[in-house]
Amino acid sequence: MTVKNIVLAGTPSLRQASQPVDAQWFGTHDAKTLIHDLFDTMKARLGVGLAAPQIGVNLRVFIYGFEKAHERYPDQKPVPLTIMINPKIVAASAEKEYLYEGCLSVPDVRGLVPRHDWVEVQAQHENGQYFQKRYEGFEARIIQHEFAHIEGKLFCDYMDDMRTLGITSALRESGIIK
Numbered sequence: 001m002t003v004k005n006i007v008l009a010g011t012p013s014l015r016q017a018s019q020p021v022d023a024q025w026f027g028t029h030d031a032k033t034l035i036h037d038l039f040d041t042m043k044a045r046l047g048v049g050l051a052a053p054q055i056g057v058n059l060r061v062f063i064y065g066f067e068k069a070h071e072r073y074p075d076q077k078p079v080p081l082t083i084m085i086n087p088k089i090v091a092a093s094a095e096k097e098y099l100y101e102g103c104l105s106v107p108d109v110r111g112l113v114p115r116h117d118w119v120e121v122q123a124q125h126e127n128g129q130y131f132q133k134r135y136e137g138f139e140a141r142i143i144q145h146e147f148a149h150i151e152g153k154l155f156c157d158y159m160d161d162m163r164t165l166g167i168t169s170a171l172r173e174s175g176i177i178k
């Protein structure tokens with residue numbers, strides 16, 4: 001069990017695009033360690049997703065998911081635990097949906113972020129096998145958020161009204177988020 005420190009906004013590496021992993025990487029000790037560290041760290045920090053650059057590894061790998069009602073996002077239904085390696089968003093809805101979003105790298109802050117209603121993703125499993133699937137709702141939002149991390153972007157880059165940016169506790173006290 002290794003809980004890593006979260007790389008915080010302001011650290012230059014978080015703003016760099018991450019590198020794809022190559023075919024030889026799959027199944028290695030490094031690969032297994034990275035994926036374990038991501039899950040251990042996501043769970044310990046109560047995240048719903050975590051990208052490798054957030055624990056200081058600039059590779060195109062992220063994980064997400066939660067099995068029970070989540071205390072940071074109590075309105076959302078569970079999302080299956082998923083690993084995405086070298087993901088590509090191959091299609092996306094024209095329609096966008098707005099929801100308050102946060103990020104472990106931008107602690108205690110939320111803002112209203114428009115995201116595609118659905119995205120279709122091609123990626124690789126932990127064993128290197130390719131898959132392609134369409135995702136919608138909160139899962140599609142998490143995927144877009146984590147995908148942005150491997151491009152060196154943060155949720156605030158996608159906001160179109162910075163006035164909605166707030167401190168989580170104040171947004172809760174104001175009844176704007178749960």
Ligand code: NI
Pocket residue numbers: 102103104105145149
């Ligand atoms: Ni994030």
